[in-house]
Amino acid sequence: MKExxxxxxxxxxxxxxxxxxxxINEKLTALVEENKNLKTEVKILHVKIKQxxxxxxxxxxxxxxxKEEQHNESLVESTIKLLEKNMNIHIDLHELNNAYRxxxxxxxxxxxxxxTFTTNWRRNEVLKNKKKLDSGIYIxxxxxxxxxxxxxxxxxxxxxERAKGNICYFVKDKIxxxxxxxxxxxxxxxxxxxxxxxxxxxxxxxxxxxxxxTNMLDYVxxxxxxxxxxxxxxxxxxx
Numbered sequence: 001m002k003e004x005x006x007x008x009x010x011x012x013x014x015x016x017x018x019x020x021x022x023x024i025n026e027k028l029t030a031l032v033e034e035n036k037n038l039k040t041e042v043k044i045l046h047v048k049i050k051q052x053x054x055x056x057x058x059x060x061x062x063x064x065x066x067k068e069e070q071h072n073e074s075l076v077e078s079t080i081k082l083l084e085k086n087m088n089i090h091i092d093l094h095e096l097n098n099a100y101r102x103x104x105x106x107x108x109x110x111x112x113x114x115x116t117f118t119t120n121w122r123r124n125e126v127l128k129n130k131k132k133l134d135s136g137i138y139i140x141x142x143x144x145x146x147x148x149x150x151x152x153x154x155x156x157x158x159x160x161e162r163a164k165g166n167i168c169y170f171v172k173d174k175i176x177x178x179x180x181x182x183x184x185x186x187x188x189x190x191x192x193x194x195x196x197x198x199x200x201x202x203x204x205x206x207x208x209x210x211x212x213x214t215n216m217l218d219y220v221x222x223x224x225x226x227x228x229x230x231x232x233x234x235x236x237x238x239x
Contacts, residue, residue, distance in 0.1 A: 053144050054172070059097070059123050060142035063113040068105070075099045079115055086137075087129040095122050114142065147173045 063079065071078050076099045080091045097118050101111040117123040130139040143151075150173040158175055161168040167178040 050144070050146070057142040057144065059117045059120055061115050061117075061123060061126060062140045062142060063115055063137070064110075064140070065137040066110055066113055068101070068110050075101070075113065079113060082137075083126060086133045087126065088132070089125065089129065091122065091126075095119065143172075 063082075066079075066082065076093070076096050079099045080093065080096060083089070084091055095118050097116040099113055099115045101113055103111045105111060117126075127139065127141065133139065151170055154170075154173075154175055158168050158170070161175070161177050165180060167180060169176055
């Protein structure tokens with residue numbers, strides 16, 4: 001009886017352990033799947049937030065080095081005059097949505113100006129002409145902290161490509177590399193020089209032989225005269 005009771009106890013314990021283990025596995029599987037779905041949703045939301053941030057900043061620039069002086073005109077108007085004077089481009093008042101300084105005011109250090117344009121093409125035009133600004137005044141894009149950190153990590157690669165003589169610059173958080181125009185021209189010349197005059201199995205490009213129209217007319221005329229003379233010859237033979 002003791003042995004039977006011990007066997008039954010073992011069976012009950014094994015069955016209970018199996019049921020508990022299966023129940024735990026089912027719960028863990030559900031939790032793992034839920035965690036996987038949550039990670040996917042977080043990744044999608046992160047991409048959407050990044051896109052919204054880029055969209056919000058795409059018409060903005062930072063202007064550094066402009067002295068803080070008292071003017072009767074607004075900061076928008078003074079910023080327009082500054083850009084027009086240095087860049088020789090005309091900017092209408094309605095093309096700037098806003099302009100204001102960031103940070104706390106300090107005695108000798110001017111605060112940067114955040115300028116928001118109404119159109120992206122005007123903002124890009126100003127960025128293209130930023131080298132025309134006076135010494136001490138410079139312009140930068142309005143980039144997120146994540147993009148700035150990624151650019152910082154890619155900066156050694158950018159310097160290495162420029163040291164090779166390539167044209168290299170940032171577009172958002174990526175590096176764009178282009179060969180110089182001279183290198184491209186040399187490459188095209190080499191390709192033209194090394195290419196054979198005629199590839200194998202290439203159809204002939206020679207012009208077809210022209211037919212002499214005068215000879216053709218003579219041939220037709222001879223044919224007609226011959227056909228006209230046939231009946232006469234036949235009559236003579238019949239006679």
